[in-house]
Amino acid sequence: MTQSVVVQVGQCGNQVGCRFWDLALREHSHVNKAVLVDMEEGVVNEILQGPLREVFDSTQLITDVSGSGNNWAVGHWTYGSAYKEVIVDQLRKTAEHCDCLQSFFLIHSMGGGTGSGLGTCVLKLLEEEFPEVCRIVASVYPSAEDDVVTSPYNSVLAMRELTEHADCVLPVENQSLVDIVNKIKHMSYSGNPGSMIKKDTAIISGRGGVSGAQKPFDAMNNIIANLLLNITSSARFEGSLNMDLNEIAMNLVPFPRLHYLVSSLTPLYTLSDVSIPTRRLDQMFTDAFSKDHQLIRADPKHSLYLACALMVRGNVQVSDLRRNIERLRPTLPFVSWNQEGWKTGLCGVPPVGHSHSLLALANNTCVKSTFMELRDRFAKLYRKKAHLHHYLLVDGMEQGCFTEASTSLSSLIEEYTQLDATKTRMIPDPTRLNIAT
């Protein structure tokens, strides 16, 4: 079996990571490959005192005291260089414990200082030290109403690193997570007897269950944790059509920089009343392509699909998969050179509490809108040079970093735009090679 190492950086990264391990333990009896990094002790200390304290040992933690002050430069350059050796050392040790290391999962947020700055520094280190190992990043993007004023700076600076050094990025928007949480809560509190959600099956529940005492972000973080769990399911369990992590990167990334994937998860919960028939399997496929189930707020159906992967778990057969692909295909716009661009996986074991589940990962040009919003927010701040001095004071940081990051983002957006333009054009099939007869 292959192993993945999870690197959790910053407050958000560590909180999500915690949820991940909690859920992973429900699926297996033991998993223990993580490196936890935070530049302030609070979050990691909590982990060490909480129910997961058995899971980690102190050598896997790298902490400092004062945090990064929501400053990407401090996270990336100051702590990055100070802790580089310690981090690389810990990563190597963890990797050595692995029989066959297949990938690194980096979990972090984009808007703050540690997760964003130090996180992307770690990403670069991973590429230098382990160039053969796939790097998958789950990044939480800030919403427009984010309370961190400098989050646009931090995010754009981090974006450049993600574009250059990650194999695959799974962007997640807090607002989407909030919407999903609300949808589930609405369902369970609606008082309708037919809508009792089975304990522990909601995508937002940890071991404590939906109504169990959960900290404020737990519900949202459980969703991301479930995403990571489902992505790795085929590597951990048997199935008739296995889908490994390196296959995901291979099939979903047609051009190296365009590796931002829209993810959606279904079902969100299982109803506890067994007399109500389980929602038809086909409904699950339809849901996966509905905006309600996406982890970012974008509109894939009105943009262009470059590639799409469906990872099915549970008692689902290839005929069910084929039927649904044929049904949904006409409603989804695919790029001209990848009209049949589906990657499929069938894993025999469903997630705990469900009979089947579906994870859809799409490389779709709609991510462009998320990036454009980010660029606008960045521009608003940068025009006025607001807060810039906090960054420029940091050793290693210069104004050039900002312009380069902004250019990188713009050219990324441009690449997506060019692909979008092909949508309306009628592109004739390229002429085939002519063979002398």
Place this chain on the structure above:
Amino acid sequence: MSIVTVQLGQCGNQVGLEFFEVISNDANDRQRKVYSECTNDRFFSETSNGDLVARAVLIDMEPKVISQSVAKAVKSGKWRYGEHSYFSQKQGSGNNWANGYCVHGPRHEELVVDLVRKEVERCDRLAGIIAMMSVAGGTGSGVGTYATQCLRDAYPNSFILNHLTWPYGTGEVIVQNYNSVLTLSHLYQLSDAILVHENDTVHKICAKLMNIKHISFSDINKVIAHQLGSVLQPALTGDSNGVYNKNPLAELMSGLVCHPEYKLLSLCNIPQVSSSSMVYSVFTWSGLLKHLRQMHISNTKMEEGIDWQVRAPCLQSGGLERTKSHRRKGFNTSLANLLILRGKDVYSAEIGGFQDPSLYTSWLPAVEAFSIWKTPVTFNKYEKSATLVSNSQALLQPLDYMVGKAWNMFASRAYIHQYTKYGISEEDFLDSFTSLEQVISSYSLL
């Protein structure tokens, strides 16, 4: 003489398992002593305590599928795989042909060849090697191609048959067309014959004929295994003088592959019914053969939805010359055909329809283009079973489709960076496209 089977990648290992299941069940009836002994000798070796061990080598770049197959074999109670006959790594090939061919293949060359050698040495005499693989993924296709190359070098005088499973047209792997093009172009130089099953076709058989509601890959693989078994199980050939043919691979090659430009073989099998309907079904040879012939010339792979309007062209008076107008749309012209009949009253079957020169291309006389194998022993519980192995235009359209899709994607250079990073260049792609366009052209002009 014995056949060694090399199972490569997830598909190869899953299909291989079903194949050995089918033939061991088929041979198991003690009343068919000579037939059983022939099967057992051909596909199994016997240990000192009477265990039947498949003459197979299982290769995969990740361990899950092999362990499943090995366990399932043991569960059957009738046969198993060899304890040391498999090789797996921890991490797969990532659906990347270049990773399979350029990295994993060479890295594990010695071990793989060694495993096959041990299996070959267990045979009294080697009839040939069958390599089972898919073309869509990374291991079966990439490692499989590399392994075929190694085996060709190691056994230059033995027959190598590659059994390929082609993926669904609507996609299982996004880069499947690239992987398929690279595999086929390379195998064409290395293999003696390429026998193809298409998932789409087999899926239809499961749906329409076998009435399976929720089709799984296991169902698909059982149909493939049945069809393969119907070819490779013992039979009496024209030359075998009343005993079972020693080397079905040699006979297959000599009958069907007379020109190196034409190596693609397809299969048509009749009848295919669900086990529950079998009790109620009665077939006559004339009915079966009439349908099979029409299935063949109209290129329908199953006995439902046959287009009876497609007719063989009329020959101009004076014999074999024919003009282009005879290459009618929908008519499947053959280079060579092999008909295999198994079951009750087999000697009364009228096979003249398959000897009709109008089925064949002009440059090979029908008497050389057609061969037939028979046995009165029933196969896999079917009272009568007929299989046509054909070197014809049957695969032309799917091949053309696959090359077209791959070319379309290549024009935008999508995913090419994933291949170049392991050592397959754009030049290599162009070479592959060129070879396959040549194959398409050759078959079109039959």
